[in-house]
Amino acid sequence: MGTAEATRSLADLNPTVVFVLGGPGSGKGTQCANIVQHFGFTHLSAGDLLRAERNSGSENGTMISNMIKEGQIVPAEVTIKLLERAMLESGNDKFLIDGFPRNEENRAAFEAVTKIVPSFVLFFDCSEEEMEMRLLSRNQGREDDNVETIRKRFKVDAGRPIEEVFESVKGIFSPKNEKAD
Numbered sequence: 243m244g245t246a247e248a249t250r251s252l253a254d255l256n257p258t259v260v261f262v263l264g265g266p267g268s269g270k271g272t273q274c275a276n277i278v279q280h281f282g283f284t285h286l287s288a289g290d291l292l293r294a295e296r297n298s299g300s301e302n303g304t305m306i307s308n309m310i311k312e313g314q315i316v317p318a319e320v321t322i323k324l325l326e327r328a329m330l331e332s333g334n335d336k337f338l339i340d341g342f343p344r345n346e347e348n349r350a351a352f353e354a355v356t357k358i359v360p361s362f363v364l365f366f367d368c369s370e371e372e373m374e375m376r377l378l379s380r381n382q383g384r385e386d387d388n389v390e391t392i393r394k395r396f397k398v399d400a401g402r403p404i405e406e407v408f409e410s411v412k413g414i415f416s417p418k419n420e421k422a423d
């Protein structure tokens with residue numbers, strides 16, 4: 243099914259969507275499993291969908307693999323296509339979207355493409371120390387659960403020179419995360 247067709251049927255479905263966000267290891271996946279049990283939502287982890295796409299041998303597989311290893315964000319259109327497909331295939335109309343959007347570009351693209359406005363955002367706040375400890379003992383064989391990748395995934399490292407920190411800060415404030423020169 244093409245994206246336009248998928249988007250039409252999704253708009254007809256008028257689904258309830260909750261974005262579940264928080265740092266790596268904050269417990270998004272764990273709490274989503276509980277919410278599914280208690281409230282009948284379908285849990286869609288953007289990271290799980292990307293890992294499945296990578297493993298399926300798709301043309302985007304190598305790109306996805308490299309982005310995940312580096313803790314970088316896969317282009318929105320790739321992730322949105324996977325989310326649309328999973329929503330349509332589920333047969334449900336209530337979704338927890340876990341780990342997406344990862345940035346403002348992701349959020350804007352999702353709303354523009356799907357026309358879905360999320361009901362609310364559930365944000366799990368957790369210290370980096372606790373998140374790092376949890377990730378290092380997650381034991382799911384993930385190649386990004388190592389100290390090097392974990393540190394890359396944590397927000398802005400402010401223990402660097404002023405100019406370098408501002409390079410990261412600019413990325414957060416500029417639309418589409420482009421460099422604002």
Ligand SMILES: Nc1ncnc2c1ncn2[C@@H]1O[C@H](COP(=O)(O)OP(=O)(O)O)[C@@H](O)[C@H]1O
Binds near residue numbers: 269376379
């Ligand atoms: N509240 C908690 N206290 C202790 N460990 C937790 C808690 N929530 C989740 N975990 C554990 O931390 C690890 C990361 O949880 P996960 O749900 O995969 O986080 P996320 O999806 O946000 O990265 C898992 O091994 C999980 O069992």
Ligand SMILES: O=c1ccn([C@@H]2O[C@H](COP(=O)(O)OP(=O)(O)O)[C@@H](O)[C@H]2O)c(=O)[nH]1
Binds near residue numbers: 267
């Ligand atoms: O919308 C998304 C979600 C995940 N990822 C990639 O997948 C990795 C793992 O994400 P996941 O949500 O599975 O990690 P968790 O927060 O559960 O540790 C991220 O670091 C990104 O590289 C991405 O590019 N876009």
Ligand SMILES: [Mg+2]
Binds near residue numbers: 270271287341
């Ligand atoms: Mg997760």
